[in-house]
Amino acid sequence: MARTRFIFSGAGGQGVITAAVILGEAAALHEGLNAVQAQSYGPEARGGASRAELIISDDVINFPRVNNANVLVCLTQEAYNRYYPHIRPGGLLVTDSKLVTPLSKVDARQVPLPLFKTAMETVGEPVTLNICMLGAVVAITGIVKNGSVEKVIETRIPGEFLEVNRKAFSLGYELGLPHAG
Amino acid sequence: MKNKTAFIQGNEVCARAAIYAGVGFFAGYPITPSTEIAEFMARELPKRQGTFIQMEDEISSLCAVIGASLTGCKAMTATSGPGFSLMQEALGYAVMAEIPCVIVDVQRGGPSTGLPTHVMQGDVCQARWGIHGDHAIVAMTASGNQELFKITVDAFNIAETYRTPVILLLDIPSEGEIEVVERLRTAVKQGVDFHPYLPREDGRLPMSDFGGVHRYNVTGLFHDMWGFPSDDPQVVHGLLRHLADKINNNVDNIARFKEYYLDDADLVLVSYGSSARSALHLVESRRRRGEKYGLLELQTLWPFPHSIVREKCANARYVAVVEMNLGQITKEVKEAVDRPERVYLLNRIDGVYITPTDIRNMLRVIQGRGV
Numbered sequence: 215m216a217r218t219r220f221i222f223s224g225a226g227g228q229g230v231i232t233a234a235v236i237l238g239e240a241a242a243l244h245e246g247l248n249a250v251q252a253q254s255y256g257p258e259a260r261g262g263a264s265r266a267e268l269i270i271s272d273d274v275i276n277f278p279r280v281n282n283a284n285v286l287v288c289l290t291q292e293a294y295n296r297y298y299p300h301i302r303p304g305g306l307l308v309t310d311s312k313l314v315t316p317l318s319k320v321d322a323r324q325v326p327l328p329l330f331k332t333a334m335e336t337v338g339e340p341v342t343l344n345i346c347m348l349g350a351v352v353a354i355t356g357i358v359k360n361g362s363v364e365k366v367i368e369t370r371i372p373g374e375f376l377e378v379n380r381k382a383f384s385l386g387y388e389l390g391l392p393h394a395g
Numbered sequence: 396m397k398n399k400t401a402f403i404q405g406n407e408v409c410a411r412a413a414i415y416a417g418v419g420f421f422a423g424y425p426i427t428p429s430t431e432i433a434e435f436m437a438r439e440l441p442k443r444q445g446t447f448i449q450m451e452d453e454i455s456s457l458c459a460v461i462g463a464s465l466t467g468c469k470a471m472t473a474t475s476g477p478g479f480s481l482m483q484e485a486l487g488y489a490v491m492a493e494i495p496c497v498i499v500d501v502q503r504g505g506p507s508t509g510l511p512t513h514v515m516q517g518d519v520c521q522a523r524w525g526i527h528g529d530h531a532i533v534a535m536t537a538s539g540n541q542e543l544f545k546i547t548v549d550a551f552n553i554a555e556t557y558r559t560p561v562i563l564l565l566d567i568p569s570e571g572e573i574e575v576v577e578r579l580r581t582a583v584k585q586g587v588d589f590h591p592y593l594p595r596e597d598g599r600l601p602m603s604d605f606g607g608v609h610r611y612n613v614t615g616l617f618h619d620m621w622g623f624p625s626d627d628p629q630v631v632h633g634l635l636r637h638l639a640d641k642i643n644n645n646v647d648n649i650a651r652f653k654e655y656y657l658d659d660a661d662l663v664l665v666s667y668g669s670s671a672r673s674a675l676h677l678v679e680s681r682r683r684r685g686e687k688y689g690l691l692e693l694q695t696l697w698p699f700p701h702s703i704v705r706e707k708c709a710n711a712r713y714v715a716v717v718e719m720n721l722g723q724i725t726k727e728v729k730e731a732v733d734r735p736e737r738v739y740l741l742n743r744i745d746g747v748y749i750t751p752t753d754i755r756n757m758l759r760v761i762q763g764r765g766v
Contacts, residue, residue, distance in 0.1 A: 239402035249402065252748075255512055277676035278669070279748050 217271040218357055219280040222347070223297045224289030226255055226264040229344030234266035236366045237348060237358070241270045244362035250278040263293060270357060285355060286322070287347055288314055289329075298322075308351060310343075325354065327389045333382055341375070342382035349386025354393045360384075405565060406431035408540045409473075409499060412547035414439060416575050418497075419468040422448045422459035424478060427511045429501035429565075432473035453478035457485035461494045465613060467578065467604030469551055473499035476518050477508055479525070486560055487526035488615040490638060493592070493600060495554035495578065497547075499563045504746045513746030514566050516668055519723040522562045523697045529635060531642030533649055534562040534697040538671040545573055546651060546694055552576035553649055557641050558600050564696065566668040566719070578602060583609070592634075593620040598641055642698050650703055651694035656682055660689025662758070663708050664741075665728055666717035667693040670749050674717045677751040696724065704731040713761060714738045717754055 220237070222230035231253045238249035250269045256262040267280040286301045287308045288294035294314045301307050301322045309316055311326035327350050333343040345367065352360055364383065371379045403411075410432045413421075421436040433449070440447045446463070450456040456472045463470040474482065479500045489496055502518050504510025522534040535550055537543040543565070550561040555578045581601040583589045589609035594600050603609040612622035617634055619625040642649070655678060657663065666674040671692040681688040691707045693700070708714045708728070714737055716725040722740040729735035741757040743749040756766045 235402070242402045243400055251402075251404075276672045276679065277751050278672055279750065281750060281752075 217269060217273065217275070218285065218355070219283045219302075220266075220268040220270070220285045220287070220351075221280055221283040221297060221300060222266040222268070222287045222289075222344075223293035224264055224287075224344075225293070226262045228264065228289050229341065230264055230287070230289065231255075231266040232370070233344040233348045234268040236345075236363060236370055237352070238268050238270070239370070240358045240362040240366045244365055245358050247272055247358075248275050250275045252278050252280075263296060265293070265297070285351065287351060289343065289347065291315065306354060308347070308354065310347075325350075325390075325393050327386075327393075329386065329389070332385050332389065336385055337378055337382045339375075339378045339382070342378050345371075345379045346382040346386035346389075349383040349388075350390030353387045353390030356394060360387055403540070404431065405540055405543055406473075406501065407435055408543045409547050409563065409565065410435035410439070412544040413471055413497070413551065414443065415544070415573070416548045416551035417469050417577075418471050418551070419443075419445045420447075420460065420463035420470040421445070421472065422450050422456045422463070422470075423472045423474065424450055424453050424456050426453075426475045426478050428503055429473045429475050429478075429499060432499060432501075453481040454485060457482040457489070457496075457498065460496050460498075461485060461489050461492070462605075464494050464496045465602075465605035467580075467602070467607065469495070469497075469555070469578075471497040471499065471551075473501065475501050475503050475511075476505040476521075479518060479521065483521075483525045487528065487530070489560040490526065490530045490532065491615045491617075492613050493558040493638075494560065495551075495558055495602075496560050497550045497554055497563060498560060499565060501565045510746045514669065514719060514748050515744065515746060516564070516566050516670065516719040516723070517744075518564060519696055519718075519720060522564055529639065531559075531639045532562065532697050533557070533559055533642060533695070534564055535651065535695050536564045536566070536668045537694055538666075538668055538675075538692060542653075542694065548573045548575060549651060555579070556599075557645065557649075558602070559642065562697075564668065566670075580604070581609075585609070590620045591622045592618060594637065598637070598644075646698045646700055646702070649695055649698060650700040652700065652703060653692040653694065654707060655679075655690040655692070656687075657689040657691060657707055659687055660711055661687040662689070662713045662715065663711040664688065664690045664715050664717055664754070665693065665704065665708070665724070666690065667696060667724065668718075670717045670719055673749050673751050673754060677754045680751065681755075693724070699724075699727045699731070701727070701731040704728055705733070708732045712737065713758075715741050715754075715758060715761065717741045717749060719743055719749055 238251040241247040242249040307322040460470040504515040537546040585608040591611040616624040664674040678688040725740040
C-alpha cells in the first residue's frame with residue numbers, strides 16, 4: 215500500500231488529535247501497518263488552531279511529519295484557510311458543510327459533509343464531532359476496517375461517552391460511504 | 396497488550412522504560428512538553444510501591460530526587476528548558492556528591508519560556524555546561540520510540556555504573572533483552588566504618604543506602620573520603636580529577652550511536668534526536684538515486700565521542716551536522732575531525748521541525764549546485 219498522509223485540522227478542543235491517535239492505533243495494532251502521529255498546537259489549552267498529522271504505511275516511516283497531505287480534514291474555516299494549500303493535488307479534502315465554505319480553486323476532491331449537524335442533532339453530543347468525522351474518513355478512504363477503529367474507540371474513550379461515540383462513528387461512516395473510492 | 400505493540404508518544408515510552416529500569420521515585424513539577432511523564436508516574440508508581448511527589452518547583456524536585464536516590468532507590472525527574480535552568484544548582488550538587496539520577500529535559504524553544512509547544516534542540520550545551528565549575532556529565536538522546544526505550548534504560552544503567560546524574564535530552568513528541576544495571580552497594584557490614592567517597596581499585600564508589608546501617612556525610616563542598624568538607628589541595632585536586640575522569644575515561648563505554656550507509660559515504664550527515672529522522676529520510680532517498688550519502692546518529696551527546704566521529708567522518712568529502720539550534724554540536728564535530736572546514740551546519744531555529752527538503756536544499760548550496 216502507498217504511504218498515506220493525513221492532516222486533521224480544527225480548533226483546539228475539537229478532538230482532532232484524539233481522532234488521529236485512534237486511527238493511528240487502529241492501523242498499528244489491528245492492521246499490522248506502521249503509523250506515526252504528530253501534532254502541532256499553540257500554547258492555549260482551548261481554542262487556537264490545532265492540527266494533527268498521521269502517516270500510515272506498510273513501510274518504515276523515517277520523517278514523521280506531514281507537509282502535504284493525501285487526506286486533509288478541516289473542521290473550521292480558519293483551519294481550511296490555513297491548510298488548504300497543504301493538500302496534495304488530487305487529494306481528498308473533507309470539510310464540515312456548516313462550518314466551512316470551500317473554495318473552488320483547490321485541486322482536490324472536496325467532500326463537504328454535515329458532520330457537525332449529525333453530532334449536534336442526531337447524536338446530541340457536539341463533542342462527538344471528531345469521531346463522526348473519523349467514521350466518514352474511514353468510509354471514504356478504506357484505509358483501515360471500521361471494526362479496527364471500533365476496537366480502539368472502546369479502549370480509548372471513557373465509559374460514559376462510549377455509546378454516543380460509537381453512534382457518532384457509525385453515523386459518520388454512513389455519511390462517508392457514498393463518497394468511497 | 397497481547398502482541399506487545401503500543402501506539403504511544405515518546406514521553407510515555409520514556410516513562411515506561413524508567414519503570415522497566417526499576418525507577419522507584421519521581422519528583423517533578425509538570426511543564427509542557429514533558430507533562431505526560433509526570434502524569435504517567437503519578438498513575439503508575441504508587442501501584443508499584445513507588446513514590447510520586449509533585450513538588451512546588453523544579454529546584455525542590457531535583458533536590459527530592461537526590462535525597463531519594465541516596466536512600467537506595469532509582470530516582471528521576473522530568474522537565475523542559477525553563478525547569479532545567481532552575482535545576483542547575485541541584486544538578487551541580489548531584490555531580491559533586493556523585494548521586495545517580497536521571498533528569499529528562501523534553502526540549503522546547505528557548506531561552507526563557509520561549510516556545511512551549513514547538514521543537515528545538517537548544518539545550519544541548521546547557522546540558523554540558525549549565526552548572527558552574529569543571530565537571531563531566533552524561534547526556535543522551537534518541538530519535539524514535541524503540542530506541543528511546545533502550546536509551547532510557549541505558550541512562551539509568553550509566554547513572555548507577557558511574558554514580559552520576561544522566562540527562563536525557565528529548566525532542567520527540569512520539570529487540571531483544573535490555574539489561575538493567577543495579578546499584579553497586581558496599582559490602583561493608585554494620586558497625587564497621589564505611590568510607591562513602593573511597594573509590595575501589597577500579598575507580599567505582601559503592602554506595603550505602605542513606606538512613607540505613609551506616610552513618611556518613613554528604614555535601615556539595617569538596618570533601619574527603621568520609622564525605623566531610625575539605626580544602627586540602629590534594630583532596631580538591633583528586634576529587635575534581637576523579638569527577639572528570641570517571642566519565643571521560645569511559646567515553647567509549649558511554650557512547651551510543653547508530654550508523655547508516657557510512658561504509659562508502661562521500662557525504663556524511665551527523666544528527667541526533669528527531670532531526671536524525673529527517674536526515675535518514677533524505678539519506679535513503681538519495682541512496683535510491685545512487686548518491687553516496689550516509690548518516691551518523693549520535694545518541695550520547697556528552698561526553699562527546701570525538702574519536703568515533705573522527706573515524707566515521709574520515710573519508711567524507713562533506714560532513715553536515717543537522718540540528719535545530721545555532722550549531723551546538725557542530726562545534727564539537729569541527730573539533731573532532733581533521734579538515735574542519737568541510738563541516739557545515741544545516742539547521743532550523745524557527746520552531747518548525749526540519750524537513751528532508753530543507754536539508755537537501757542546504758546541501759545543494761554547500762555543494763555549489765544551487766537550490
